[in-house]
Amino acid sequence: AVVALLRSDGGVTRFHTIGRDGADTNIDLRDNDSFGASLARIGDLDGDGISEIAVGAPGDDDSGPEAGAVYVLFLRPGGSVREVQKINGTSAGMTTAITPASAFGSALAVPGDLNGDGLPDLVVGAPLDSEGCQA
Template identity: 40%
Template sequence: MGVELDDDDGTDRGAVWILFLDNDGKVLSFTKISDLSGGFNGTLVDDDQFGYALTSIGDLDGDGFEDLVVTASGDEGNGVDRGTLWILFIAEVEGDTEFDSEIDMGELFSGNR
C-alpha cells in the first residue's frame, strides 16, 4: 500500500508497505520501503510522494513474488513535478527489495501536454 505523505527522512517523501499474506489473507510478514528502510537505494527528496500510486506487474524476475511499479508523483528529476516510475523487484529476504529501474517521466513526455 502506498503512503505518499510519509515523512521518513524528510517531508512527504513517501513510502510503500508490502504485506506478505498466506492463502487465507493473514499477514505473515511485512516491510516498509522508504528513504530509510526496506533496502531502497534510490534518491527521494521532500515532496516526492513516493507511493502515490502503485500496481502489480506480475513476477518479472521469476522469483515467486509479484513485482510492482510505484510512482513518485512529485519527483522533479527532469522538470517540476514531472514524476518518476520505480520498478520494484520484491523479494522476501530480510525485508530487502531490489530496485532495478527508475523512469523519469520528463524524459518520456517532453513539452507541455
C-alpha cells in the first residue's frame, strides 16, 4: 500500500510505502495476505488532528487460515505511519470469533459514531464467514 501526498493538480509530491521488505513502514505480512484489498478513512481516533486509515488484509492467517485482518494506521503529519494496530480474531475486544476463510477485511466502511463514545466506528465485511455474520 502507498500513502501518496497530492498537489492541487492531482500530481504526487511524495509517497510513503507500507508493507514489507524495505517499505517505509514494515508490517509483518505474508504472501497472499491481500493487504490493501480495502481501505477506509476512519477519522481522528487519537485527537492529534490527523485522520487514521484502515487497511484490509482478508487473506491474513494469524487467527486462522485466511480468516483476515484489518490494520489501523495512525499517521504523522506528512503521511508516514506512526503506529499500527492490527484487528483480527485474537484482538482484545473482539467478542465474536472470526472463522477460518472468512475474508475479514474484504470491505470497510465508517458509518460514524454508532455507540455514542465520540469516536468514529468501523464496519468490517467478512463475506465468507461461516457463522452467518458477514458484516
